[in-house]
Amino acid sequence: MNALPPLDAHAHLNPARTAAELEAPCAILAMTLSLDEASFAVGRHDPAVAWGVGCHPRKLRAQQAFDEERFRRLVEQTAIAGEIGLDTGCRVPLDLQLRTFRQALAVLTGLPRLVSIHSYQATGLMIEELRRQPVAVPVLHWWTGTAQETREAVALGCYFSVHSAARATASSARRSRPSECWSRAITATPIHRPPFRAASSGWSTWWPNN
Numbered sequence: 001m002n003a004l005p006p007l008d009a010h011a012h013l014n015p016a017r018t019a020a021e022l023e024a025p026c027a028i029l030a031m032t033l034s035l036d037e038a039s040f041a042v043g044r045h046d047p048a049v050a051w052g053v054g055c056h057p058r059k060l061r062a063q064q065a066f067d068e069e070r071f072r073r074l075v076e077q078t079a080i081a082g083e084i085g086l087d088t089g090c091r092v093p094l095d096l097q098l099r100t101f102r103q104a105l106a107v108l109t110g111l112p113r114l115v116s117i118h119s120y121q122a123t124g125l126m127i128e129e130l131r132r133q134p135v136a137v138p139v140l141h142w143w144t145g146t147a148q149e150t151r152e153a154v155a156l157g158c159y160f161s162v163h164s165a166a167r168a169t170a171s172s173a174r175r176s177r178p179s180e181c182w183s184r185a186i187t188a189t190p191i192h193r194p195p196f197r198a199a200s201s202g203w204s205t206w207w208p209n210n
């Protein structure tokens with residue numbers, strides 16, 4: 001039996017690329033940044049890529065345009081949701097982010113999906129929201145929570161998508177994070193060739209709206 005291919009659990013790909021351009025030596029969970037991008041992506045059929053439906057917390061226009069029913073219709077077409085979440089390190093008003101995140105979680109509590117969640121400078125807040133509205137398979141991307149928050153996340157069934165930069169500092173992180181975090185880590189393996197870009201920054205430089 002062939003070994004399973006490597007997995008990149010959090011990438012940003014341009015859905016305007018051709019299928020040939022998105023051929024990859026690994027399986028990719030591709031996160032979108034807005035419902036407009038998602039509506040373009042979920043209609044694709046790429047053997048190695050599963051497209052998520054997202055609304056990134058750092059994207060003001062995407063947040064303003066978020067619509068719960070449109071999100072639901074898109075999520076019903078795919079197995080992945082993301083990237084969604086909270087970020088207090090950006091200029092997008094937190095009340096707007098919270099409205100979007102809560103509405104997205106409300107949809108996802110009724111649909112069993114893998115959900116890639118962003119929580120930059122908002123780890124405690126994100127955990128609080130997830131506790132109110134748990135989802136089937138939460139995957140925390142670039143997690144920076146405390147040991148206590150990590151235990152709470154694990155108790156909520158969270159996994160952690162870990163990219164190469166995080167792995168490089170894993171030895172120091174291991175000292176500050178509970179071991180259960182590392183036993184629930186999945187990879188976000190960067191692919192260093194165009195049109196792919198490492199997920200380390202959480203952004204795609206070649207997506208035209210960035």
Ligand SMILES: [Zn+2]
Nearest residue numbers: 031083202203
């Ligand atoms: Zn991202």
